[in-house]
Amino acid sequence: MMEDRGTFDNLPHKxxxxxxxxxxxxxxxxxxxxxxxxxxxxxxxxxxxxVQVRRDxxxxxxxxxxxxxxxxKELINLIGNIIDSEEGIKVAIVGMGNLGRALINYFSGKRxxxxxxxxxxxxxxxxxxxxxxxxxxxxxxxxEIIEKEGIQIAIITVPAENASQTANELVAAGIxxxxxxxxxxxxxxEYVYLEEYDMITTLEKVAFYVKMKTLEEENITTI
Amino acid sequence: MMEDRGTFDNLPHKxxxxxxxxxxxxxxxxxxxxxxxxxxxxxxxxxxxxVQVRRDxxxxxxxxxxxxxxxxKELINLIGNIIDSEEGIKVAIVGMGNLGRALINYFSGKRxxxxxxxxxxxxxxxxxxxxxxxxxxxxxxxxEIIEKEGIQIAIITVPAENASQTANELVAAGIxxxxxxxxxxxxxxEYVYLEEYDMITTLEKVAFYVKMKTLEEENITTI
DNA sequence: AAATAATTGTTAATAAAATAACATTGTTAT
DNA sequence: ATAACAATGTTATTTTATTAACAATTATTT
Ligand SMILES: NC(=O)c1ccc[n+]([C@@H]2O[C@H](COP(=O)([O-])OP(=O)(O)OC[C@H]3O[C@@H](n4cnc5c(N)ncnc54)[C@H](O)[C@@H]3O)[C@@H](O)[C@H]2O)c1
Ligand SMILES: NC(=O)c1ccc[n+]([C@@H]2O[C@H](COP(=O)([O-])OP(=O)(O)OC[C@H]3O[C@@H](n4cnc5c(N)ncnc54)[C@H](O)[C@@H]3O)[C@@H](O)[C@H]2O)c1
Numbered sequence: 001m002m003e004d005r006g007t008f009d010n011l012p013h014k015x016x017x018x019x020x021x022x023x024x025x026x027x028x029x030x031x032x033x034x035x036x037x038x039x040x041x042x043x044x045x046x047x048x049x050x051v052q053v054r055r056d057x058x059x060x061x062x063x064x065x066x067x068x069x070x071x072x073k074e075l076i077n078l079i080g081n082i083i084d085s086e087e088g089i090k091v092a093i094v095g096m097g098n099l100g101r102a103l104i105n106y107f108s109g110k111r112x113x114x115x116x117x118x119x120x121x122x123x124x125x126x127x128x129x130x131x132x133x134x135x136x137x138x139x140x141x142x143x144e145i146i147e148k149e150g151i152q153i154a155i156i157t158v159p160a161e162n163a164s165q166t167a168n169e170l171v172a173a174g175i176x177x178x179x180x181x182x183x184x185x186x187x188x189x190e191y192v193y194l195e196e197y198d199m200i201t202t203l204e205k206v207a208f209y210v211k212m213k214t215l216e217e218e219n220i221t222t223i
Numbered sequence: 224m225m226e227d228r229g230t231f232d233n234l235p236h237k238x239x240x241x242x243x244x245x246x247x248x249x250x251x252x253x254x255x256x257x258x259x260x261x262x263x264x265x266x267x268x269x270x271x272x273x274v275q276v277r278r279d280x281x282x283x284x285x286x287x288x289x290x291x292x293x294x295x296k297e298l299i300n301l302i303g304n305i306i307d308s309e310e311g312i313k314v315a316i317v318g319m320g321n322l323g324r325a326l327i328n329y330f331s332g333k334r335x336x337x338x339x340x341x342x343x344x345x346x347x348x349x350x351x352x353x354x355x356x357x358x359x360x361x362x363x364x365x366x367e368i369i370e371k372e373g374i375q376i377a378i379i380t381v382p383a384e385n386a387s388q389t390a391n392e393l394v395a396a397g398i399x400x401x402x403x404x405x406x407x408x409x410x411x412x413e414y415v416y417l418e419e420y421d422m423i424t425t426l427e428k429v430a431f432y433v434k435m436k437t438l439e440e441e442n443i444t445t446i
Numbered sequence: 447a448a449a450t451a452a453t454t455g456t457t458a459a460t461a462a463a464a465t466a467a468c469a470t471t472g473t474t475a476t
Numbered sequence: 477a478t479a480a481c482a483a484t485g486t487t488a489t490t491t492t493a494t495t496a497a498c499a500a501t502t503a504t505t506t
Contacts, residue, residue, distance in 0.1 A: 008435075009435050009438075009439070012462070012463065013428070013462090013463095014462085014463065014464090015463095016428050016431050016432075017424050017425075017428050020421075020423070020424040020427040020428065021408075021421070021424055024406060024423075024424075038482095038483075038484095039483080039484075040483090045408065046408050047408055047410060048464095049464085049465075050483095051464085051465065051466075052463095052464070052465080054483095054484065054485065054486090055464085055465090055485085055486085057484095057485090058484090058485060058486070063484080063485080064483085064484065064485095065472085065483090065484085066470090066471055066472045066473080066482085066483055066484055067471090067472060067473060067474095067482080067483065067484095068483095069483075069484085070484095082431070083427055083430065083431045083434075084430070084434075085430065085433075085434045085437075089430050089433065089434070091426070097325075098321075098324065098325035098328050098329070099325045099329070101321065101325075102321035102322045102324075102325045103422065105321050106321070106322070106422070107422075107423070107426075110423060111423070111427070113430075114426065114427065114430055152433055153426070153429055153430060153433060155426070176433040176436060176437065177429040177430065177432065177433040178429075179425060179426060179429050183247060185244075185268065185269050185270055187270060191436065193429055193432040193433055193436060195425055195428065195429050197420070197425060198243075198244070199326065199329070199330075200243070200247075200330070200333060200334070201240050201243040201244055201247075202240075202402060202418055202420060203314070203330070203337065203376070203378070203402060204243040204306055204334070204337065205236070205239050205240050205243065205418065206376055206400040206401075206402050206416055206418050207306065207307070207308065207312050207336075207337055207376060207400065208239050208305070208306050209239075209400065209416040210308075210312065210375050210376060210399040210400040210416055211306075211307075211308045211312070212231075212232055213399060213414065213416060214308075214399070215232075216232070235492070235493065236492090236493095237492085237493065237494090238493090261452095261453070261454095262453080262454075263453090271494095272494085272495075273453095274494085274495065274496075275493095275494070275495080277453095277454065277455065277456090278455090278456085278494085278495090280454095280455090281454095281455060281456070286454080286455080287453085287454065287455090288453095288454085288502090289452085289453055289454055289500090289501050289502050289503085290452080290453070290454095290501090290502060290503055290504095291453095292453080292454085293454095447506100448505100448506085449504100449505080449506075450503105450504080450505070450506090451502100451503090451504080451505090452501100452502090452503085452504100453500100453501085453502090453503100454499105454500085454501080454502100455498105455499090455500085455501105456497100456498090456499085456500100457496105457497085457498085457499100458495105458496080458497075458498095459494100459495080459496070459497085460493100460494080460495070460496085461492100461493080461494070461495085462491100462492080462493070462494085463490100463491080463492070463493090464489100464490080464491070464492085465488100465489080465490070465491085466487105466488080466489070466490085467486100467487085467488075467489085468485105468486090468487085468488095469484105469485090469486085469487095470483100470484080470485080470486100471482100471483085471484080471485105472481105472482095472483085472484100473480100473481080473482085473483100474479105474480085474481080474482100475478100475479085475480080475481095476477100476478085476479080476480090
């Protein structure tokens with residue numbers, strides 16, 4: 001017999017990202033005592049169109065009411081059913097440097113179905129410390145701890161030159177998802193989900209469009 | 224008379240991001256003494272297809288040679304001409320907390336056409352300090368410093384609740400591009416280029432696909 | 447010298463994502 | 477009652493991005 005949970009496997013990637021953002025907006029509204037919300041309200045909090053919101057909600061099969069909009073609690077729960085794992089997912093951070101520490105501070109306690117429970121480093125000064133309740137283990141114990149704790153996701157924030165090796169070790173340890181903040185792209189087998197993000201690329205992109213806007217202005221004024 | 228520089232204004236957004244990544248890969252290869260490179264080599268460093276690389280290079284009008292591939296130096300220069308501003312672009316970081324400091328450490332000296340030259344904060348303990356050569360000014364002086372130094376891009380790393388106000392002030396100060404790392408989406412006029420990135424959304428996306436992979440496996444084994 | 451192989455550059459096809467169009471449906475006002 | 481309105485939900489269209497197909501070129505091998 002088919003589970004209903006399995007029907008969300010072909011949602012567009014962008015929709016998944018937006019669902020997470022919708023939920024954040026919804027939680028905010030809920031905390032302010034609202035019970036219902038219209039598509040155009042969600043849309044204006046994030047900056048997208050109401051049509052996009054309705055289309056996404058259609059895809060996850062949620063219906064609002066015509067004059068009240070969407071029930072905030074219901075929608076939060078539905079998004080939770082889609083995104084979250086029932087049992088919760090454990091996350092590790094590898095590389096407890098500037099970025100790793102910033103992330104731990106930031107994430108801690110934000111989502112109860114998704115929690116960072118371990119950090120790893122090679123620096124003896126860091127091993128054994130605890131940061132915001134997250135213990136820092138020796139990187140040599142990665143496999144052991146990941147298996148013991150059932151950690152499924154790792155965030156890589158080691159120096160770029162160690163990224164590939166770290167990724168390999170994590171894959172060998174049985175990790176299911178990787179989030180790589182290193183500028184060095186890594187390769188993983190297809191059964192591991194990989195997301196990469198490079199801040200310099202993003203900044204360079206901003207710089208490019210700023211340059212373009214400037215050139216446009218110059219053209220307008222010089223013609 | 225039309226400048227040739229103006230012809231890159233309808234490159235796909237994704238292509239811009241990849242050009243930045245290609246350049247990183249090219250710089251690495253150059254530093255290792257390579258002079259030429261094939262599309263499949265670039266492709267394997269990033270993880271995309273050779274076709275994608277060739278298509279992007281076609282869009283920017285660069286031609287390689289059939290048996291040697293692309294001239295690394297030439298290509299680096301061309302990408303620089305497209306992405307970089309001749310005069311360089313100055314960047315400020317607003318919010319010298321964990322993330323702001325991590326970014327300053329990370330960026331400093333990475334790109335000479337794009338440099339972080341100022342930080343801003345409201346915390347008196349931070350104002351007046353210097354971090355990696357970047358001075359931290361009082362947030363009350365944002366407009367003054369931005370105008371005086373000709374800062375065009377700002378990275379927002381203040382607490383989420385102050386994001387909108389900070390963005391407004393930056394726009395009023397004449398900023399051209401914003402990179403918002405706060406989970407609070409901000410609104411800017413259309414003449415300001417805005418890029419937003421939320422790490423929790425990314426992590427939740429990874430979690431979703433990990434969950435999906437797990438469910439798939441279960442289905443395979445239980446059928 | 448002909449065949450082969452490897453690579454580029456470009457066009458064509460496909461896929462993914464966003465936007466627009468619009469029918470439908472309750473609610474309110476007249 | 478009925479018209480006007482303001483929402484939703486869905487289908488159709490358009491735009492953007494990726495992938496595939498393949499002709500053209502040149503070095504190398506036979
Ligand atoms: N700092 C940022 O804002 C920022 C932004 C984007 C990307 N990054 C990238 O993130 C990574 C980390 O940046 P950072 O600023 O935190 O650097 P960092 O030097 O402060 O931290 C790196 C940490 O990793 C540890 N480490 C080294 N090798 C390791 C290994 N094999 N296993 C486990 N731990 C190991 C080091 O001991 C150190 O604590 C770098 O690759 C950097 O390019 C940083
Ligand atoms: N730390 C992370 O890894 C991380 C990751 C993703 C997003 N973020 C977001 O980035 C922002 C900063 O995170 P953080 O961990 O660095 O927080 P933080 O509290 O360490 O730093 C915030 C800094 O901003 C300063 N500040 C407050 N109001 C200001 C204002 N109006 N103008 C200028 N400066 C002001 C504070 O004094 C502080 O130094 C938050 O919105 C957070 O949600 C952080």
